[in-house]
Amino acid sequence: MKKIILIFLLLAASLVTVISAQAAFGIKLYIDGNEIECEVSPMIINDRTMVPVRVLFENFDADVEWDAAASQVHITARETDIVFTIGSKIAFVNGNNVTLDAAPMILRDRTLVPIRFVSENLGCKVSWDDVTKSVFITSPEEEAVSDIKLIEAIEGKKNTIVRIKLTEGVAPVITTASAPFRIILDFEKTSLSIKDGKNHLSDKYITEIRWASHDGYSRVVIETSGEQPYEISGEGTSDVEITVGNGTADTDSSFDEVTEPEENEEQEEQKNQAAQEELVPLPEFENMLIVIDAGHGGKDVGALAKDENGETLVDSNGNPLLVEKDVNLAISLKIRDRLQEKGIRVLMTRDDDSFTGTNKENLMARCEIANENNATLFVSVHNNSAVSPKATGTEICYTEESTGANGITSKELAQNILPYLTEATGLTDRGIVNRPNLVVLKNTAMPAVLLECGFLTCETDRKVLMDDNKLNDIAEGVATGIIKSMKQIAKNM
Ligand SMILES: [Zn+2]
Structure with missing residues (x-):
């Protein structure tokens, strides 16, 4: 098996x-x-x-x-x-x-x-x-398309370079692990013509290199001495180099005896500073961070547009007419833009069509992003579906368990956004709904709400959700409600 x-x-x-x-x-x-x-x-x-x-x-x-x-x-x-x-x-x-x-x-x-x-x-x-x-x-035979024929380490003063030579270019999947810090490169569909083995180095940057071939892939593990900066070049070519240690690829030890400051880290820091300076938040909002969570993504498509028989509606090419994950993302990106235009700091849980882990892990990861970054507010963007094609309208889910961390409750946040959102959608106002068990409302440490802008299963609602101008209005409405809440927070702080 x-x-x-x-x-x-x-x-x-x-x-x-x-x-x-x-x-x-x-x-x-x-x-x-x-x-x-x-x-x-x-x-x-x-x-x-x-x-x-x-x-x-x-x-x-x-x-x-x-x-x-x-x-x-x-x-x-x-x-x-x-x-x-x-x-x-x-x-x-x-x-x-x-x-x-x-x-x-x-x-x-x-x-x-x-x-x-x-x-x-x-x-x-x-x-x-x-x-x-x-x-x-x-089961299909996983044919090797490439072969690792050489792994060597070149030790230098400022770094050590590991060179991996393949018969064909394969882009490795690169992950890291800690305690001890390891850089792990998995080359799919790659065999290993050198036997499985390891090489212990008495090196400043790398302690050991191990390699082994597994079913369908080969893995190279570089164990470093403590957490080391590293750079990988030549990914996808037949010659991959991993530079461990101070970034610049200097392997010539015959000169350069003086230990220079770490150029790359310095540059990195300058870049980060520049990026932060670009965004000048309004003084009252400068310590606030808004997390926008575009619901679903990747393999988790969310709700689909359906007809009264429950059949998925398709466009002229046979593709689903409307998929929730796409609408959610479109609205979320627009909300982000509206807020950022006003100098407000925004963090997205996803800004593309991505998904990781199981459904539960994925939802928890969204909460962790907000919690770890000490977000001020969390707004999750969704759209609804129902068996009945008649179900229509806009609602916002909140949790009654929110007691007003950051100077506002989840309920107040929902109440602040709802009138602007319903005005933008032009759909029935379904009100705010207490949903304390929704994962993203339950596991976020800050006031959080989940928007259900409209129903993908209702024709009236779909017209709104498929109209880019309406999506602009929706984003504007949500941003207005968020800013109203931020002002309330600023007052209470
Ligand atoms: Zn949803």
Whole structure:
């Protein structure tokens, strides 16, 4: 099971027409030669072979999360994120929409997904044995595209350079770890023609270099002596250099005996100062920081525009008509711009279509950004959805548990923003709603609110959310409410 993370049942298309629903039970499943025990067998429903997704994914080390409000299943495994919406033929693979030939469904408490979708999106090889009624799945071979043929360390006075030579350029995934500080480079689809090993250095900057080849990738670990500055060059080429120590790539030890001040750090500091000076906040707001949280992102698409039958609406190209994560981001960026124009410091939890960790981790990370930076206010931007296409309007969620840290409560913040926001959307005023259990309201240390600007499932609301001028008005309205709150805070401080 080492190679397979995502496993799906794949049946030959011809089989679908041959086997009746009854006969389809009891199908055996083999993955890379091993028989897999399934709590519930795959089944054929309406000529489509359906797989109980949860059972399967949980057998294979994938992360499965169920979003009841959105009727969505989020599956995360290795580098693949899949979002299925029950009853919808549109699924998302790594944030990109894909049309299914059959919609996922719920049957007797099981979420079933059509396997054809999977077979078209993953490179597994599948064969069917009609005699034993068995499906054989062979995971794709991860072919190495490059090979590490040399790792060497060049010690200098001001730094030590680690040079990694590859047969083909592969951009490494670079991470760091602490205690002891390590720089870790993972080269995907790269083999290691030198044997796994390590090299202990009695060096000022690096204590040890280790390298090993794993299934499908090779890893080089550079353990440094304490936390060291480092620079990487040549990423994506066949010659990668990691300079550990004082930034400049000086390996010539024959001169330069004098220890010079750390140029790069100095330059860095000057740059930071310049960046801070560029933004001159109004004196009353200068100690305040507003966090704008664009809800969802990446594989977490949020709500979708749907018709009265619950079918996802698509544009002329077959793409979803409107996706919540995109509207949220558009509004959030506009709010940021409005605030920054007035010299107000703003921090975004995301400013692109990104997502990390599980859903829960992702939400907690948003709170941590605000908490760690001592934010004054936290405003999360969302849009709503409902089963009924008639549900319409603008509302703001707050938490009654907020007791007025920073001189304002979550409720007051919501009350300050709501009139401006509803005026901007022109939609029904649904008021403020106490939602103390929303993760971003519960786990933020400062007054926080969550805006639901409108419903993606309502035609009237969609017209607003798809109109860039209206989004400008919304951002202006929210910014006005935030500034009103900041003035209240300034007065109370
Ligand atoms: Zn949302």
